[in-house]
Amino acid sequence: xxxxxxxxxxxxxxxxxxxxxxxxxxxxxxxxxxxxxxxxxxxxxxxxxxxxxxxxxxxxxxxxxxxxxxxxxxxxxxxxxxxxxxxxxxxxxxxxxxxxxxxxxxxxxxxxxxxxxxxxxxxxxxxxxxxxxxxxxxxxxxxxxxxxxxxxxxxxxxxxxxxxxxxxxxxxxxxxxxxxxxxxxxxxxxxxxxxxxxxxxxxxxxxxxxxxxxxxxxxxxxxxxxxxxxxxxxxxxxxxxxxxxxxxxxxxxxxxxxxxxxxxxxxxxxxxxxxxxxxxxxxxxxxxxxxxxxxxxxxxxxxxxxxxxxxxxxxxxxxxxxxxxxxxxxxxxxxxxxxxxxxxxxxxxxxxxxxxxxxxxxxxxxxxxxxxxxxxxxxxxxxxxxxxxxxxxxxxxxxxxxxxxxxxxxxxxxxxxxxxxxxxxxxxxxxxxxxxxxxxxxxxxxxxxxxxxxxxxxxxxxxxxxxxxxxxxxxxxxx
Amino acid sequence: xxxxxxxxxxxxxxxxxxxxxxxxxxxxxxxxxxxxxxxxxxxxxxxxxxxxxxxxxxxxxxxxxxxxxxxxxxxxxxxxxxxxxxxxxxxxxxxxxxxxxxxxxxxxxxxxxxxxxxxxxxxxxxxxxxxxxxxxxxxxxxxxxxxxxxxxxxxxxxxxxxxxxxxxxxxxxxxxxxxxxxxxxxxxxxxxxxxxxxxxxxxxxxxxxxxxxxxxxxxxxxxxxxxxxxxxxxxxxxxxxxxxxxxxxxxxxxxxxxxxxxxxxxxxxxxxxxxxxxxxxxxxxxxxxxxxxxxxxxxxxxxxxxxxxxxxxxxxxxxxxxxxxxxxxxxxxxxxxxxxxxxxxxxxxxxxxxxxxxxxxxxxxxxxxxxxxxxxxxxxxxxxxxxxxxxxxxxxxxxxxxxxxxxxxxxxxxxxxxxxxxxxxxxxxxxxxxxxxxxxxxxxxxxxxxxxxxxxxxxxxxxxxxxxxxxxxxxxxxx
Numbered sequence: 001x002x003x004x005x006x007x008x009x010x011x012x013x014x015x016x017x018x019x020x021x022x023x024x025x026x027x028x029x030x031x032x033x034x035x036x037x038x039x040x041x042x043x044x045x046x047x048x049x050x051x052x053x054x055x056x057x058x059x060x061x062x063x064x065x066x067x068x069x070x071x072x073x074x075x076x077x078x079x080x081x082x083x084x085x086x087x088x089x090x091x092x093x094x095x096x097x098x099x100x101x102x103x104x105x106x107x108x109x110x111x112x113x114x115x116x117x118x119x120x121x122x123x124x125x126x127x128x129x130x131x132x133x134x135x136x137x138x139x140x141x142x143x144x145x146x147x148x149x150x151x152x153x154x155x156x157x158x159x160x161x162x163x164x165x166x167x168x169x170x171x172x173x174x175x176x177x178x179x180x181x182x183x184x185x186x187x188x189x190x191x192x193x194x195x196x197x198x199x200x201x202x203x204x205x206x207x208x209x210x211x212x213x214x215x216x217x218x219x220x221x222x223x224x225x226x227x228x229x230x231x232x233x234x235x236x237x238x239x240x241x242x243x244x245x246x247x248x249x250x251x252x253x254x255x256x257x258x259x260x261x262x263x264x265x266x267x268x269x270x271x272x273x274x275x276x277x278x279x280x281x282x283x284x285x286x287x288x289x290x291x292x293x294x295x296x297x298x299x300x301x302x303x304x305x306x307x308x309x310x311x312x313x314x315x316x317x318x319x320x321x322x323x324x325x326x327x328x329x330x331x332x333x334x335x336x337x338x339x340x341x342x343x344x345x346x347x348x349x350x351x352x353x354x355x356x357x358x359x360x361x362x363x364x365x366x367x368x369x370x371x372x373x374x375x376x377x378x379x380x381x382x383x384x385x386x387x388x389x390x391x392x393x394x395x396x397x398x399x400x401x402x403x404x405x406x407x408x409x410x411x412x413x414x415x416x417x418x419x420x421x422x423x424x425x426x427x428x429x430x431x432x433x434x435x436x437x438x439x440x441x442x443x444x445x446x447x448x449x450x451x452x453x454x455x456x457x458x459x460x461x462x463x464x465x466x467x468x469x470x471x472x473x474x475x476x477x478x479x
Numbered sequence: 480x481x482x483x484x485x486x487x488x489x490x491x492x493x494x495x496x497x498x499x500x501x502x503x504x505x506x507x508x509x510x511x512x513x514x515x516x517x518x519x520x521x522x523x524x525x526x527x528x529x530x531x532x533x534x535x536x537x538x539x540x541x542x543x544x545x546x547x548x549x550x551x552x553x554x555x556x557x558x559x560x561x562x563x564x565x566x567x568x569x570x571x572x573x574x575x576x577x578x579x580x581x582x583x584x585x586x587x588x589x590x591x592x593x594x595x596x597x598x599x600x601x602x603x604x605x606x607x608x609x610x611x612x613x614x615x616x617x618x619x620x621x622x623x624x625x626x627x628x629x630x631x632x633x634x635x636x637x638x639x640x641x642x643x644x645x646x647x648x649x650x651x652x653x654x655x656x657x658x659x660x661x662x663x664x665x666x667x668x669x670x671x672x673x674x675x676x677x678x679x680x681x682x683x684x685x686x687x688x689x690x691x692x693x694x695x696x697x698x699x700x701x702x703x704x705x706x707x708x709x710x711x712x713x714x715x716x717x718x719x720x721x722x723x724x725x726x727x728x729x730x731x732x733x734x735x736x737x738x739x740x741x742x743x744x745x746x747x748x749x750x751x752x753x754x755x756x757x758x759x760x761x762x763x764x765x766x767x768x769x770x771x772x773x774x775x776x777x778x779x780x781x782x783x784x785x786x787x788x789x790x791x792x793x794x795x796x797x798x799x800x801x802x803x804x805x806x807x808x809x810x811x812x813x814x815x816x817x818x819x820x821x822x823x824x825x826x827x828x829x830x831x832x833x834x835x836x837x838x839x840x841x842x843x844x845x846x847x848x849x850x851x852x853x854x855x856x857x858x859x860x861x862x863x864x865x866x867x868x869x870x871x872x873x874x875x876x877x878x879x880x881x882x883x884x885x886x887x888x889x890x891x892x893x894x895x896x897x898x899x900x901x902x903x904x905x906x907x908x909x910x911x912x913x914x915x916x917x918x919x920x921x922x923x924x925x926x927x928x929x930x931x932x933x934x935x936x937x938x939x940x941x942x943x944x945x946x947x948x949x950x951x952x953x954x955x956x957x958x
Contacts, residue, residue, distance in 0.1 A: 033602060036559055037589065038580075040552030042602050045617070048548050069527050073519030073638055074553075074591075074622060075575075080515055093581055096554075098591065100576040101517075101637075102626040110516065112553075112577065112591070123512060123521050138524065142622075143553060147581040158580075159552055 011341070013280045018224045019152075025274055026153045029283045029342050039151045039158030043267070046342065049291035050270055051161065055141060057193050057288065058163070058265070061185050067137045067165060072119040074142070075110040080118050084243045087117060090210020094147045096158075112145040117211070117236075117262060120166035121244040124258075130249050131170050134258055135178070139165040154271035155228070155479045162266035168246070168258040172237065175259035176214070179235040182263040183216045186231040194269065195286040195393040196220045196276050197401050198230055199424065199474050201450035206433040212262075213237040219449040219474065220397075222275035225404045225422030227449050227476040230272055233263035271479070276397050283343030284365050286393055287386040292324040294382060295339045299332050299351030309355050313348070313378070320379060321386070340365060345389050346382060366392050405474075407458055414463050414475075418443040424476040428469035430462035439464055439475065449474045490820070492759045497703045498631075504753055505632045508762045508821050518630045518637030522746070525821065526633075528770035529749055530640065534620060536672050536767065537642070537744070540664050546616045546644060551598040553621070554589040559597050563722045566596060569689020573626045575637075591624040596690070596715075596741060599645035600723040603737075609728050610649050613737060614657070618644040633750035634707070634958045641745035647725070647737040651716065654738035655693075658714040661742040662695045665710040673748065674765040674872040675699045675755050676880050677709055678903065678953050680929035685912040691741075692716040698928040698953065699876075701754035704883045704901030706928050706955040709751055712742035750958070755876050762822030763844050765872055766865040771803040773861060774818045778811050778830030788834050792827070792857070799858060800865070819844060824868050825861060845871050884953075886937055893942050893954075897922040903955040907948035909941035918943055918954065928953045 010028060014021040026032055031047030043051065059069070075098060082088055091114045098110040113119070124136060141163045151157050165182065169175035183200060190196045198220040208215035212234040220230045238257040241247075250256045277284040287293050294317060298310040307327055314325040324344075326335050332349070339347055349361040362381065363370050366389050373381045404423030408414035417425050418439075425446070429435060436448055455472045462469050489507060493500040505511055510526030522530065538548070554577060561567055570593045577589040592598070603615060620642045630636050644661065648654035662679060669675045677699040687694035691713040699709045717736040719725075729735045756763040766772050773796060777789040786806055793804040803823075805814050811828070818826055828840040841860065842849050845868050852860045883902030887893035896904050897918075904925070908914060919926055934951045941948050 033605065035552050035598065036556055036601060037552045037554045037598075040554060041550075042552070042598070043550040044606075045547035045549055048550055051550075052548065068524035069531065070524055071520075071522040071527055071530075071622075071640060073514050073516045073521065074624070075516045075519060075638070077515055095581070096577045096589070097579040098575045099578045102573050102575075110575070119514065119516075119521070122515060126512065127523075143550075145553070159554070161550060 011280060011282060014223065014278075021278075021280070022271075022275060023153060025278055025283050025341075031270065031274075031283075032153050037158075039148050041153060041157050041159070043161070046291060047270060050273070050285070050289050051267060053289040053291065054193070054269055055163075058185075058189055059141075061189060062139055062163075062165070065137075065181060065185065066135075067139045067167075070138045070140055071142070072113075072116050072123070072140055074113050076113055076116075076118055078109045078111060080122060081111055083118060084211055084240055087211035087240075091115065091146075096145050096147055113142075114144055114146045115262075115264075116140070116142075116144075116164055117166060117240055118244070121240045121246060121260075124168050124241075125244050125246045128168060128246055128248050128258060131251055133248060134168060134170045135174065136168045137165070137178075138167065139163055152271075152479070154267050154274070160267050162264050164264045165262060167261045168241070169261070170248075170250070170258060172259045175261050176235050179214070179216060179233045179261045179263070182261070183218065183231075183233045186218050186233070186263075186265060190218060190220060190230060191394065193286065193288045194273055194276075195288075195390050195397065196230070196272060197394065197398040199401075199449060199452050201452035201474070203232070203450055204433070204436060204448045204473070206436050207448055207450075209234045211236065211239060213239070217450050219476075220272055220276060221401045221404060221424060221476070222272070222479070223278070223400060224275070225424075225476070227424065227478045228268065228272050228275070229478060230269065231263070231265040234261060236260035236262065276400075277393055278343070282341030284393070285343035285345060287345045287390050290343065290345050291322060292339075292342075292344045293322045293386060294324075294346045294348055295335075295344045296323065296325045296348045296350065297332055297335045297339070298325075298327060299349055299354075301327060303352045305355060306350065306352055310350050313350065313360070313375070317379065317382065321382060346385060364389055366396075408463050409459055411464055414439070415442060418446050418475075422477075424449065424474050426456065426458060426472060426474055427463035428459050428461060429471050429473040430465055430467040431470035432462075432465065432467070435462055435464035445477050446475050447478060449476050449478070490759060490761060493702065493757075500757075500759070501750075501754060502632060504757055504762050504820075510749065510753075510762075511632050516637075518627050520632060520636050520638070522640070525770060526749060529752070529764070529768050530746060532768040532770065533672070533748055534642075537664075537668055538620075540668060541618055541642075541644070544616070544660060544664065545614075546618045546646075549617045549619055550621070551592075551595050551602070551619055553592055555592055555595075555597055557588045557590060559601060560590055562597060563690055563719055566690035566719075570594065570625075575624050575626055592621075593623055593625045594741075594743075595619065595621075595623075595643055596645060596719055597723070600719050600725060600739075603647050603720075604723050604725045607647060607725055607727050607737060610730055612727060613647060613649045614653065615647045616644070616657075617646065618642055631750075631958070633746050633753070639746050641743050643743040644741060646740045647720070648740070649727075649729070649737065651738045654716075654740050655714050658693070658695060658712045658740045658742070661740070662697065662710075662712045665697050665712070665742070665744060669697060669699065669709060670873065672765065672767045673752055673755075674767075674869050674876060675709070675751060676873060676877040678880075678928060678931050680931035680953070682711070682929055683912070683915060683927045683952070685915050686927055686929075688713045690715065690718060692718070696929050698955075699751055699755060700880045700883060700903060700955070701751070701958070702757070702879060703754070704903070704955070706903065706957045707747065707751050707754065708957060709748065710742070710744040713740060715739035715741065755879075756872055757822070761820030763872070764822035764824060766824040766869050769822065769824050770801060771818075771821075771823045772801045772865060773803075773825045773827055774814075774823045775802065775804045775827045775829065776811055776814045776818075777804075777806060778828055778833075780806060782831045784834060785829065785831055789829050792829065792839070792854070796858065796861065800861060825864060843868055845875075887942050888938055890943055893918070894921060897925050897954075901956075903928065903953050905935065905937060905951060905953055906942035907938050907940060908950050908952040909944055909946040910949040911941075911944065911946070914941060914943035924956050925954050926957060928955050928957070
């Protein structure tokens with residue numbers, strides 16, 4: 001880790017080239033590296049530690065609502081995959097095919113899972129018999145493969161890590177309610193852990209998942225006004241259960257199909273964290289997923305007692321927080337820049353004079369603000385500061401989302417905003433996919449994000465075609 | 480979960496057919512299910528929860544010695560795989576080949592990782608420059624694929640879950656020491672968490688990993704006297720680093736190759752737990768990996784106050800242990816058999832009279848012993864009992880290992896033991912792989928398990944050929 005490789009000056013300013021700023025951060029913060037496998041990433045320790053913190057928190061939230069983890073095979077036989085037609089059409093063009101095992105060519109080719117609906121359904125068909133077996137609330141953490149033509153670190157790659165929940169319920173109402181419950185689990189996680197606000201709502205027919213009856217979504221806005229689909233939950237009705245012959249004996253003693261949901265979030269969330277919170281000094285990590293919450297940088301560390309005291313503080317704080325002591329030979333100035341670039345929420349500076357005075361200096365990553373804190377009060381001060389940083393990061397992101405959300409009342413206004421103002425556009429819509437197509441074409445990529453749960457009445461007619469409006473839609477470009 | 484599916488009577492006694500006993504437990508305890516994908520398993524919630532507990536404990540042990548988690552792609556380009564010759568020869572016959580991505584046939588075929596040495600090496604080549612970058616101690620938790628012809632749940636399957644650590648070191652000595660350190664991490668985990676004793680030592684040249692300089696192993700004995708390779712660690716020397724052009728500038732300012740190790744354990748450990756601890760009543764889980772440590776079974780639960788008290792106790796114990804309350808309509812007798820079959824370490828029975836007397840009954844899975852405990856002392860009693868159960872399970876497994884380990888001083892004796900007495904055979908060996916071949920052929924499958932660290936002197940000559948002996952070897956059949 002040669003020192004010269006890591007200067008902040010190497011990060012392209014986001015105003016100059018947002019895409020380059022993003023990949024600069026990914027590389028310089030050592031989050032991931034490319035491999036020689038087309039479209040596949042190596043997630044490096046610092047990036048993987050962020051993912052582990054996300055997993056750990058989300059997994060506990062899943063378990064709290066009764067979800068159980070399982071593991072399904074990574075392969076799907078072609079014959080099994082072909083059982084649900086819309087689903088096949090959605091995924092077939094972008095899958096990797098295993099055609100040979102050992103020395104033998106396969107008669108039934110295997111696809112590497114792009115998603116595992118069919119495997120869960122095959123298993124559920126065997127284990128669901130009675131209403132007493134429902135609900136079944138299974139989830140798996142795994143990687144999936146989609147043969148992508150263009151690749152961006154964490155945002156779009158041939159292989160990525162995710163979780164996929166697939167559940168079966170006795171009634172359509174229960175399944176729909178669970179679909180919304182999981183959406184709120186995601187929204188809470190985004191808000192309370194990632195410090196990311198989002199528009200949440202229902203996808204239009206055109207944008208819903210292949211094979212789903214309804215898709216719900218979390219749509220956070222990146223710093224540049226572009227949306228990232230942050231997580232989706234799907235109500236499937238009984239289409240897959242019917243196709244896979246999943247039946248159960250109901251309370252009324254008749255045979256029925258259960259109702260299905262699925263829901264997932266992926267390593268894209270790391271991309272969202274970078275693009276919502278990062279700045280021209282590098283990454284800025286929300287405290288609750290930061291691999292290092294407090295970095296301790298000794299000043300004049302060769303002076304007697306400095307390293308000893310720094311070690312003591314590291315050990316004490318390490319009981320409650322994720323703490324790193326950097327006692328390397330690099331200069332304090334280099335260390336400041338390095339951990340700022342890696343987005344560590346709090347830097348703790350400790351020099352001989354601080355020790356004499358029984359104090360240290362805390363520097364916030366989000367604002368740069370410095371405060372001097374008595375060593376006796378350190379634990380409480382850091383706990384409070386981490387919460388403050390989280391809240392401030394959330395507020396800033398919310399301010400960005402609000403200030404870059406515009407209203408369009410007619411098509412001229414819509415096109416003007418789409419052309420001049422990066423961000424979201426709120427506009428009324430008639431419900432016709434033809435208007436979605438037209439908007440996408442006329443704007444070069446603006447799509448409906450969702451029909452938000454918090455709909456507003458901005459007029460009576462569709463901003464695109466002028467026919468009577470059915471919904472307010474939030475529109476925007478996306479990653 | 481129809482009641483009749485779960486009767487203990489459905490488990491084949493182990494004395495009658497050990498293999499069938501094993502698969503009966505796997506299925507009836509709902510650990511895994513077959514899928515329509517040849518050789519691939521569905522790990523069900525109860526089985527996966529055991530794996531999660533194993534992962535959680537092991538991962539903390541890895542991190543305590545400085546290991547960092549990463550994620551490498553699941554695909555390896557054929558051209559990259561071909562770089563290390565011995566390694567290729569070891570794995571090529573048993574890999575799955577991806578030959579098509581989306582609509583395009585691939586020019587460089589991809590293999591689904593059977594193990595990831597080459598991907599780690601490719602990455603290390605980019606990030607290792609100076610001795611200051613060493614050691615690099617990376618690990619990943621993932622699934623790997625080996626195209627197996629015969630399959631046994633958890634023991635041998637086309638896809639399985641594991642962790643693979645791959646590390647780079649400045650010197651051969653440091654790498655060898657780390658190889659042994661990780662072996663001891665595994666051995667400690669087997670002893671302290673899985674309650675499984677094992678013979679540990681070094682593999683012979685013939686049995687070592689493809690491409691390794693030395694392979695070390697943990698060899699626990701299953702209840703029927705058959706070995707299971709429980710975990711291996713490999714010292715690779717600088718073969719891969721040389722093949723992949725990994726170099727660093729040393730302390731003496733010259734360019735060197737680092738030295739490599741790798742080490743892994745897999746979902747086979749679940750198979751080991753079943754076959755070491757299980758009995759004719761089903762699974763018996765060591766308390767530290769049991770998904771449910773204490774199951775609470777209310778007796779006469781319709782009587783006033785019983786379910787309320789059971790709920791209170793569940794909530795209180797749930798703070799410290801993994802607890803499940805079964806307040807379903809099934810009879811207490813059915814529940815007793817069910818949780819005994821699922822290997823729950825402690826059953827807590829609570830009825831109206833118990834509540835009156837401020838007490839409850841604890842029943843151990845390992846011995847069936849019942850004790851009456853005051854509700855006020857419950858937490859301490861359970862903590863102690865879980866430790867006692869762990870220790871007793873370890874002692875019993877150790878007794879099984881000892882009583883089924885025999886000494887052979889000449890070849891006649893060796894063949895006689897191999898024929899009549901299931902278990903391990905300790906015998907002197909000349910060091911010639913020809914004797915290993917001969918023994919395997921003459922006995923129909925007995926192989927060298929390892930040269931144990933605790934070697935004994937049983938004579939001066941090889942038990943097979945009579946030439947001067949170099950080592951004592953532990954021999955045995957294996958899964």
